[in-house]
Amino acid sequence: MPNPARPVIRAVPHPDPLNPLGITIACPLCDAARDWPLLNIRAHVFVRCRCAHEWHEPDLTRDYFDQHFTDPENEWDDFNTAMRALAFDGLLAGVMWN
Numbered sequence: 749m750p751n752p753a754r755p756v757i758r759a760v761p762h763p764d765p766l767n768p769l770g771i772t773i774a775c776p777l778c779d780a781a782r783d784w785p786l787l788n789i790r791a792h793v794f795v796r797c798r799c800a801h802e803w804h805e806p807d808l809t810r811d812y813f814d815q816h817f818t819d820p821e822n823e824w825d826d827f828n829t830a831m832r833a834l835a836f837d838g839l840l841a842g843v844m845w846n
């Protein structure tokens with residue numbers, strides 16, 4: 749059961765490499781290996797790259813997030829508000845920056 753005292757979505761910058769299981773996480777598109785915005789959405793942790801690729805990272809658990817990122821930069825109580833704030837609501841889907 750979700751704990752109503754906790755925000756639904758938390759975001760935190762992480763400038764250093766991440767290797768929660770001893771394997772450094774890298775972007776599958778551009779091979780970047782550091783400088784992540786991390787998103788904790790409910791029980792899942794997502795990584796977003798500067799190249800705008802994002803993915804669910806199963807090596808990063810909610811527990812890991814809680815242990816290492818105790819002071820998130822942004823928090824939202826409402827899923828839809830967070831998605832709009834993060835431009836994850838589909839508004840920019842398919843937009844190409846030339």
Ligand SMILES: [Zn+2]
Nearest residue numbers: 775778797799
């Ligand atoms: Zn990338």
